[in-house]
Amino acid sequence: ASPNFHRWLTPDQFGTQFGPAASDIEQITGWLQAHGFRVNVTLPSGMVIDFSGSAGQVRAAFHTEIHNVQARGESHIANMSDPQIPVALAPAVVGIVSLHDFTPQPNIVPRSNFTAGGGAFLMTPPDLATIYNINPLFAAGKSGQGQTIYLIEDTNLFTNNDWITFRSTFGLLGGGTLTTVQPAPPSGTNNCADPGVNGNSLEAILDAEWASAAAPSAAIVMATCKDTSTSGILIAVQNLINGANPPAIISISYGECEAFNGASANAAFNAIYQQGVAEGTSIFVSSGDQAGAVCDGGLTNATHGIGVNGLASTAFNVAVGGTD
Numbered sequence: 001a002s003p004n005f006h007r008w009l010t011p012d013q014f015g016t017q018f019g020p021a022a023s024d025i026e027q028i029t030g031w032l033q034a035h036g037f038r039v040n041v042t043l044p045s046g047m048v049i050d051f052s053g054s055a056g057q058v059r060a061a062f063h064t065e066i067h068n069v070q071a072r073g074e075s076h077i078a079n080m081s082d083p084q085i086p087v088a089l090a091p092a093v094v095g096i097v098s099l100h101d102f103t104p105q106p107n108i109v110p111r112s113n114f115t116a117g118g119g120a121f122l123m124t125p126p127d128l129a130t131i132y133n134i135n136p137l138f139a140a141g142k143s144g145q146g147q148t149i150y151l152i153e154d155t156n157l158f159t160n161n162d163w164i165t166f167r168s169t170f171g172l173l174g175g176g177t178l179t180t181v182q183p184a185p186p187s188g189t190n191n192c193a194d195p196g197v198n199g200n201s202l203e204a205i206l207d208a209e210w211a212s213a214a215a216p217s218a219a220i221v222m223a224t225c226k227d228t229s230t231s232g233i234l235i236a237v238q239n240l241i242n243g244a245n246p247p248a249i250i251s252i253s254y255g256e257c258e259a260f261n262g263a264s265a266n267a268a269f270n271a272i273y274q275q276g277v278a279e280g281t282s283i284f285v286s287s288g289d290q291a292g293a294v295c296d297g298g299l300t301n302a303t304h305g306i307g308v309n310g311l312a313s314t315a316f317n318v319a320v321g322g323t324d
Helices: 011-018 022-034 053-061 087-092 125-131 135-139 161-169 201-214 232-241 264-280
Strands: 038-042 049-052 065-071 074-079 148-152 179-183 219-224 249-252 282-286 319-320
Touching: 011 264, 022 038, 022 049, 022 087, 038 135, 038 161, 074 148, 125 135, 125 201, 135 219, 148 232, 201 219, 219 319, 232 249, 264 282
Parallel strands: 148 219, 148 249, 179 219, 249 282, 282 319
Antiparallel strands: 038 049, 065 074
């Protein structure tokens, strides 16, 4: 009964009601620039300042060093201690999202063998429609007409032909479309670079195919940004939700153990999802296939205790898990 029910906010309105004061933003950006950093973008909500600089500038300004490290069998860069900021800035700063290049991982778990006797079965779009009781909607002629689903990725598709083949093979009718965009911020330096095609393209095509299976008539948009020292997933979501026309539906199939994600990154996803909900965006995030042991994803044994996907654990998203 609220007069504000479904009266969604714009990014500017959200910033006016919930963001920091303009004087706080000016103080923070001025401090960053005084330490040699380049301020690339201040998003309309005022909740995010995108800036860049060198490891030396980070050491001088934040009193932490960035080192080359080996983790998970890979080479990375990471800060060796928590960054520090002046006390005067603390009331307006939740944290620095990332001084490292660890990024969320795709939640896909590839299977190589499917046999009737082995207890593993291939799933098809008609199975999806049965499991989630979509068939009554299809029978009523509702298959996603007029809807657009934004899939958040850090890679482009290897080829759109896989999506076309998937739809053709399973008889998905309804005239759905598939496009790829790199969502730029509404102003300032473009922080969303074309990621090209990388090893996560299998996750991306899976997302495109099954979003189309659930809503064959919907427009599927791959929103892709290249990973930097900040996740391309987070960059894409922030730019879309701060754009002039925020999406109605966002879907994310990537994850990171909440503990590994860190307090600042967890806060960043929580904040942008909260803004998205206030603007009318429904955000769906895969909880992952590791049950309660997300921190041990891909391993044989769980040794880190109970953990969840940090990208899926806010009060402002719908966490979607395995419900077979």
